[in-house]
Every structure is written in C-alpha cells, then in structure tokens.
Amino acid sequence: MPRPLRHDLVDAATLEVNGLVREQGWLADRALERVLRRESRLYASERRAVAEAVYGLLRREGQLRWLAGETAFIRGNPAPAPAGRGGPGRAAASVEPATLYALFLARTGAAAPEAAAKRLGVPARIVTEALDRADARIAAVADPAERLAVEASLPRWLAERFLDELGAEEARALALALNQRAPLTVRTNLLKTTRDALRARLAEEGVAAAPTRFSPWGLTLDGHENAFQLPAFQDGLFEIQDEGSQLLALAVGARPGWTVVDACAGAGGKSLALAAEMHGKGSLVALDVDEERLAEAKRRARRAGVHNLRSRLIPEGAAAAEALADLAGKCERVLVDAPCSGIGALRRKPDARWRLTPEDPARFARLQAELVARFAPLVKPGGRLVYATCAVGRIENEGVAELAARSLEGFERMSVAAMLGTELAAALGAGGDALSLLPHRHGTDGFFCAGFQRAR
Ligand SMILES: C[S@@+](CC[C@H](N)C(=O)[O-])C[C@H]1O[C@@H](n2cnc3c(N)ncnc32)[C@H](O)[C@@H]1O
Incomplete structure (x- = not known):
C-alpha cells in the first residue's frame, strides 16, 4: 500500500520553493533542489508531489492569476523585478501564494475547492468565486491573443507571436503542447551498447522503454523514474536527451x-x-x-x-x-x-x-x-x-x-x-x-x- 502523502509537509515545501522563485528570482529547478535537499524527511512520493506542484503551478500561474482577477500578470506589466539568483523575478503579486496554490489544487482537480481552501488556510469563497465558470469565462475573451494567453497560461506577447506566425489553430496546438510534461527520453550511448541491448538491459532493471519515432538512438522510458539512479545510467549506457x-x-x-x-x-x-x-x-x-x-x-x-x-x-x-x-x-x-x-x-x-x-x-x-x-x-x-x-x-x-x-x-x-x-x-x-x-x-x-x- 502506498503511504498517504503528508499534505502539510508537501504544501510547506511547495510554497517555500514558489517563494524563492517568485520573490527572490531563483530558477525553479535550483530552488526545488535546494529545498528538497534540506527536507530529508520527505518520502520519494512526497518529493515527486512537491516537484509536480511547483512546476504545475508555474505552468498555470498566468491563468490562475487571471481567473482571480489579476489580469496584469499575463499582460506582462511587470513591476520592477527584484534582483536575485538566476535572473529577475516578478514583483510582489496581488494574489497571495497560498491562494494561488489553493486555486491550482482546485483547478487541477487535486482537491475539491473547499478542501483546497481549508488545506491552505484561505477563505473558500475566494477559491470558488475565482473558479466559477472558469472555462466559459476564458472562452468568452474577445481578444484572440488574450484568450490564448489565458487558456495556455502564457504571457500575452508570446501568445500574440504564436498567433502571428502560426495562425489560430496551430498556435493553440503549440501553446497547449508546451504545457504538457515532456516524456523521459534517453539517447543510447552507441560507444557502449546498441539501442536493442539497452532496451533489454532496462527491462532487466524493471523499466519498460520504447524506441523513439524519429531518432535512431532514442528510447522513451515508461513513467518518470529517477533515471539517474538506474545502474544502466551509472554504467554510461545512455544519456537523458530530448x-x-x-x-x-x-x-x-x-x-x-x-x-x-x-x-x-x-x-x-x-x-x-x-x-x-x-x-x-x-x-x-x-x-x-x-x-x-x-x-x-x-x-x-x-x-x-x-x-x-x-x-x-x-x-x-x-x-x-x-x-x-x-x-x-x-x-x-x-x-x-x-x-x-x-x-x-x-x-x-x-x-x-x-x-x-x-x-x-x-x-x-x-x-x-x-x-x-x-x-x-x-x-x-x-x-x-x-x-x-x-x-x-x-x-x-x-x-x-x-x-x-x-x-x-x-x-x-x-x-x-x-x-x-x-x-x-x-x-x-x-x-x-x-x-x-x-x-x-x-x-x-x-x-x-x-x-x-x-x-x-
Ligand atoms: C543552448 S546552450 C548549449 C546546450 C548544449 N549544446 C547541449 O546540447 O547541452 C548554449 C551555450 O552557449 C554558451 N555560450 C554563451 N555565449 C557564448 C559564446 N560567446 N561563445 C560560446 N558559447 C557561448 C552558454 O554558456 C551555453 O552553455
């Protein structure tokens, strides 16, 4: 039986990483690594949950803020960026971090709106009102660039460029695809093995892998295991590479x-x-x-x-x-x-x-x-x-x-x-x-x- 997640620990770590990114301008992967390294009490499943929440939140942030009424965010009217590691962050936002996270949990179906609000200690009304008829409100946005920006949670200028260069249908397909999680793809190290032999070796290590569509060297690994820990990786048989x-x-x-x-x-x-x-x-x-x-x-x-x-x-x-x-x-x-x-x-x-x-x-x-x-x-x-x-x-x-x-x-x-x-x-x-x-x-x-x- 998998251990139930300890939401209090997962939420605290997620908010801490988010704070480093948002308020101090840290790169998400660095901030995540730092917090997870310190939080040795988190189980592997909880670490994965923190990573998913951190990236999921960043991915959906523009849309969530827009739904909560902070439209300036996707329109890219950034206030002066605080200096920090990894480049500029964005100025203090009007939607509180805990509210944003509760919106994320409710919008993705990870928790019911009331439960999400309770878990993060924010008034349930804020969450339910922000998410009320969310999809219909997005679909009703008249300006195509703003609509795509909100739907795909992109800065408006980027949505506008996709639309200008690719047309409505393809711009939308691209923007939504950029919000999917990337598959875990590896490149066979042909100096040491062949793709078929690597596939067999991975199977022995309990990982199913399928050949990539175009690259003659690639395998897509089933699931999102920590590939760096596989003996086949330590033996130099593959590199992680899109x-x-x-x-x-x-x-x-x-x-x-x-x-x-x-x-x-x-x-x-x-x-x-x-x-x-x-x-x-x-x-x-x-x-x-x-x-x-x-x-x-x-x-x-x-x-x-x-x-x-x-x-x-x-x-x-x-x-x-x-x-x-x-x-x-x-x-x-x-x-x-x-x-x-x-x-x-x-x-x-x-x-x-x-x-x-x-x-x-x-x-x-x-x-x-x-x-x-x-x-x-x-x-x-x-x-x-x-x-x-x-x-x-x-x-x-x-x-x-x-x-x-x-x-x-x-x-x-x-x-x-x-x-x-x-x-x-x-x-x-x-x-x-x-x-x-x-x-x-x-x-x-x-x-x-x-x-x-x-x-x-
Ligand atoms: C897109 S990344 C390279 C990724 C790498 N080729 C790979 O496949 O993993 C671009 C690299 O260009 C380097 N770079 C930046 N300015 C450069 C310059 N003037 N001359 C050479 N490299 C530069 C950066 O440090 C960075 O590592």
Whole structure:
C-alpha cells in the first residue's frame, strides 16, 4: 500500500520553493533542489508531489492569476523585478501564494475547492468565486491573443507571436503542447551498447522503454523514474536527451577521424552524441564561455567512455576568434547550438515564460548571428556549419539562418534531406532547408536547425 502523502509537509515545501522563485528570482529547478535537499524527511512520493506542484503551478500561474482577477500578470506589466539568483523575478503579486496554490489544487482537480481552501488556510469563497465558470469565462475573451494567453497560461506577447506566425489553430496546438510534461527520453550511448541491448538491459532493471519515432538512438522510458539512479545510467549506457536534441546532433553528420567543434557545448548534451557518431575517433572540441558547464561535460564524457573530447574555455567576445586561430579552416563540422530564449523547452522549464521579455528573442538573435559569424571561419572547405536553437519563433530561427545565408561568404544553405537523409527528412515533414521541430507535431521539445556547407 502506498503511504498517504503528508499534505502539510508537501504544501510547506511547495510554497517555500514558489517563494524563492517568485520573490527572490531563483530558477525553479535550483530552488526545488535546494529545498528538497534540506527536507530529508520527505518520502520519494512526497518529493515527486512537491516537484509536480511547483512546476504545475508555474505552468498555470498566468491563468490562475487571471481567473482571480489579476489580469496584469499575463499582460506582462511587470513591476520592477527584484534582483536575485538566476535572473529577475516578478514583483510582489496581488494574489497571495497560498491562494494561488489553493486555486491550482482546485483547478487541477487535486482537491475539491473547499478542501483546497481549508488545506491552505484561505477563505473558500475566494477559491470558488475565482473558479466559477472558469472555462466559459476564458472562452468568452474577445481578444484572440488574450484568450490564448489565458487558456495556455502564457504571457500575452508570446501568445500574440504564436498567433502571428502560426495562425489560430496551430498556435493553440503549440501553446497547449508546451504545457504538457515532456516524456523521459534517453539517447543510447552507441560507444557502449546498441539501442536493442539497452532496451533489454532496462527491462532487466524493471523499466519498460520504447524506441523513439524519429531518432535512431532514442528510447522513451515508461513513467518518470529517477533515471539517474538506474545502474544502466551509472554504467554510461545512455544519456537523458530530448529526441529533438538527438536529431540536431544527427544533422551535424560527424564522422570518425574528423575535427568537429561544438561551439556552444554547455554541459555537453550534443557533444556526447557527436562523439558517438565519431566512434570516439578524431578530435572533438567542446567550446563554451562557462567553465562550470564545460567541467560537467567532461564528467559526463568520462562516464560515457568518450576519450576524444577536449574542452576549451573561450572568451565571450570577438577575442574568441584569436583563441581559436589554430582551428581556422580545419574543421569538417561546426555546431553552433546558440544561447536562445528557450521557448521551445517550456515543457521542461515552465517558469521561463515568466522571465522572458518581449525584447528577448531579438536580443538573442543578435548574439546568435554574431556567434554564427564568429565560428563559421573554423569550417574547412567542403565542411558544414549547423546553426541550432531550442527556440520557437522566426526571429531566432529562420531570421538568423537567413541573415547567415546572406552574410556568410562561400557558404550555401543545405537541405534537411542532405543533412538527415531523404527518408527521415520526409518523415519529419522537413522538405526545405530548415528543420523546425515542434512538440505538437513531433512530440519533441521545440528546436530549430539549419545547415550551411562551405564551398570546396
Ligand atoms: C543552448 S546552450 C548549449 C546546450 C548544449 N549544446 C547541449 O546540447 O547541452 C548554449 C551555450 O552557449 C554558451 N555560450 C554563451 N555565449 C557564448 C559564446 N560567446 N561563445 C560560446 N558559447 C557561448 C552558454 O554558456 C551555453 O552553455
């Protein structure tokens, strides 16, 4: 018999994490980790309940506040943001945290409105009134952008951009899909095993897994186990990686013996996939401006049995070109997985929507274009540069790719079929020269990539 949840402990921890995020500007995953690390008395089921409540609440916050009458929140009229870890938070809100949480419990059916109100110590009337005819009130909003923003709990500016770029039906499908929990997808480490063998090994460890639809390396794990604790993970047989991210690495087309640069390698998610494509042979150079992330990439490489990865910390600005002079014109492949708004990854980081401002996509696009121009000279004649983001939206994706096509001398855009093969490109519905992966179409996080071949 599963132990009943101790709601008082779960609620206190949830509210504490929420407070760190909302009032002190912490990133949700960091705040959650900190509180859960301290709360050793919570059982595993209670920890999961806290995580679900924290992310669920952040995901639905805009809608819940709107229902409670705080319409300014989704319209994005933020008051001055308090400084804090992980970026700006949002100013003191008019709906109290306990009320918001009670609304969340009642709106998701986790508790009846009266029970939710009692559990959080708020007047039942506030909860019942806010949720009275909620769906009908949302459906009756006349302005399409505000209606989508409320329905999908998005900042209004983002709903408006989805509508402008995708039209009503697709914008709604995308916005709702970004609110689903992402599946737990892993990439088989082909340096150590095969996908079938990994699947059998996971079955032995009690985890059912099914092959991913598009990535030849992927498995989707049944349920949301703590995959990091599985012996198969500790043996380096797989990495946790969204299927879309796997496809981006596949589009690079790295091969054994080559020199391959992962220019924005971060903690090495894609570098490790590139290493497997290289069968561990050749030179894989992981660049980043963040030392901690590169250190994590090195740790992961050791576990994965990757021996040909060298990391290099580079300066943030134009001085990077000088620091990379030895690689100029020498690399068969260069991946620029640029910093971006992360709008495509809202399934995993639901709080990001409330941190972004309407100016962010254009700000990132300027940096992205700069990085493409900075790293393109590393590509060898005949080689390939792949530009990638986990963003959704023209400015950061096609906008940057089109600018690169115009400004990179001696480079030609490549078709997706040339990068991924005709069959896979067709299965992905990617007939042109850009791959846009979208959660409602492909079941992946939102990703983009475009390839450029350097003339021989
Ligand atoms: C989208 S993340 C990379 C994710 C990584 N490729 C993966 O698959 O896990 C972008 C990375 O770009 C790095 N970055 C930011 N500015 C940079 C710059 N000027 N040059 C190189 N990397 C930069 C960030 O530190 C961050 O790690």
